[in-house]
Amino acid sequence: MSQRIISDRCTAMKGSITEILTVSELNEKIRDLLEARFDLLWVEGEVSNLRRPSSGHIYFTLKDEKSQIRAVIFRFLPGSRPFRNNRLPFFDLEEGMQITCRARLAVYAPRGEYQLILDSLEPRGTGALQKAYEQLKARLQAEGLFDASRKKPIPYLPRRIGVITSPTGAVIRDILNITARRFPSVSLVIAPVRVQGPEAPREIVQAIQDLHSLEEVDVLILARGGGSLEDLSAFNDESVARAIASSSLPVISAVGHETDFTIADFAADVRAPTPSTAAELAVPNRNDLTAWLAGTRSRLYTLLIRSMTQRREQLVRCRERLKDPQRVITGLRLALDDHRERGRLIIQQRLSAEKQNILLQRLRLQQAGPLRRIRDTRLNVEDMEKRLISSCRLNLDRARKSWTVSATRVDSLSPLAVLERGYSIARTLPGGRIIRDVAMLKIGDSLELRVRKGRLEAEVTRIIPE
Known part of the structure; x- marks a missing residue:
């Protein structure tokens, strides 16, 4: 008996060893089993641990009194924030909200965790519906809708x-x-x-x-x-x-x-x-409109009759105040004759004044005419020409006298005038420098002597200093 038990244990141990699975293989089998068993399902519960990372996905835990499960809403799927389904307005998912969601079960094999991936959801209960209503109302009101x-x-x-x-x-x-x-x-x-x-x-x-x-x-x-x-x-x-x-x-x-x-x-x-x-x-209401039109018509008729009566009375008063047309025409004719006579006198006076003005302007024009101005200008030009000629001659004589005086002065200061008096000018050869001191020469130097008429060359044979 004991041998048979030991043999069965050994056989069982051998069989289990041949079916050893890695953790990854086990998680994959669990994933295939759960995802095939639970394709699409409806789940209700309370939202907790709500997170909204920068990726745009929404992660939370769906729980009831006894258990909980992870859930995710991907931002590219229906139901991403703000949520919308076919029967409810937009609403924000909040912590503690009761919801019913349609999801599929997915297993994340690397960590051996399973979670719900939602594609639609709706709030549960009158409180949740009221919350969604208030949220949408506040948002649209803020937009000015x-x-x-x-x-x-x-x-x-x-x-x-x-x-x-x-x-x-x-x-x-x-x-x-x-x-x-x-x-x-x-x-x-x-x-x-x-x-x-x-x-x-x-x-x-x-x-x-x-x-x-x-x-x-x-x-x-x-x-x-x-x-x-x-x-x-x-x-x-x-x-x-x-x-x-x-x-x-x-x-x-x-x-x-x-x-x-x-x-x-x-x-x-x-x-x-x-x-x-x-x-x-x-x-x-057509009856009210008909009654209003009838009342308006009656009031218009009354106003029309009143207006016609007032106009008739005004016409009578105007007729009473109106004068005899023949008398009015006679008065206008007399006034017209008076105005015509006064107009004729005014025109004659104005014509006489204009004639006097024309004569005065003609005299002024003759006095200020171009011929007289040209004659006066010609006389002025001739007088200026004479004075200019006289002034030029006077200035020319003065210049000639001044030139003569200056020439005499220049001649008296010219070296040639000195030569005329018997002096000579000595210059070095070569170079042509004027000799002012015997220290500029030495025995044997050549020099040039300029006299009144002509030049001559000489050689220094003796120097006698003073």
């Missing part, structure tokens, strides 16, 4: 009204009944959309764009009945809010009951508490 300056006025009497709502239900019937009762001639264009569910935001945005392409649509009504915050989530979608804000047509938002407020209400130009009120805001 709800500013009063962006609001467009609602036309008083639109030609055609575009209605965006569900084709079934009480909302569309209420709008049709009220518009038909208040103003039957106003036409409606209904854009049927889903007002709840993941496809609702896209259909609402498309309906707004489609109604803009139609002619004579002057105002849009976006309507839906009441419901919970989750039921109204399509009207808390950011794409719907931006489509309303960018609409060139005024938009009336009538979503939910009077106490319900959605993001669409804040983005719209006018918020109606109910769809019925929206219809009343879009079109006036």
Whole structure:
């Protein structure tokens, strides 16, 4: 018995040795097994250990009361910050938030860890929905999407009204009944959309764009009945809010009951508490308009009669004040004759004064005429010519006398004049320097002597100093 047990143990040990796995191989087998078993799954839990590194990925732990698991959202996948799914507006993932996510299970073999890789998520519970609603409202308000300056006025009497709502239900019937009762001639264009569910935001945005392409649509009504915050989530979608804000047509938002407020209400130009009120805001009451027109017509008629009476009375008073035309014409004729005579006298006086002025100007012109000026100028020129000739002669005589005196002085100082008196000038040969001292010569030097007429060369044979 003991031998058989020992033999079985040995056999088992031999079999297990042949199946030894490395850590990497074991982790890879676990990865293949888990990823094949759990492809896509929905998981709910609480967010904790939330981290947002600079890479743009988001890491956190999804936990409940008993366990936890790592989770990651890659920035290039749907669901990256800010998050958006088909049924909820954008929201920020926060610590402690309850979420439901769709993910696949992945194993990171190098560390033997497994984690969830998310591709979509949504908050859980009314508190989370309210949190997402508040976050989106605050962000769009900070962008100025709800500013009063962006609001467009609602036309008083639109030609055609575009209605965006569900084709079934009480909302569309209420709008049709009220518009038909208040103003039957106003036409409606209904854009049927889903007002709840993941496809609702896209259909609402498309309906707004489609109604803009139609002619004579002057105002849009976006309507839906009441419901919970989750039921109204399509009207808390950011794409719907931006489509309303960018609409060139005024938009009336009538979503939910009077106490319900959605993001669409804040983005719209006018918020109606109910769809019925929206219809009343879009079109006036024909009976009220008819009564107003009748009253206006009556007031205009009264004003016209009063104005005609006043004009008739004024005409009577003017006729009474009007004089006999023949008397007026006679007075005007006398005044005309008087003005004509005074005008004739004034013209004669002015003509006489102008004649006197012309004669005076003619005399002045003769006195200041060019011929007289030329004659005076010629006389001045002749006189200046005589004085210039006399001055030139006088200056020439003075210059001639001064030149003679200067020449006499120069001649008296000239060396030639000294030679005339019997003196000579001695110069060295060669060089031609004038000899002023016997120290400049020595025995045997040649020199040149210049006398009054001619030159002669001599040789120094004796030097006699003084």
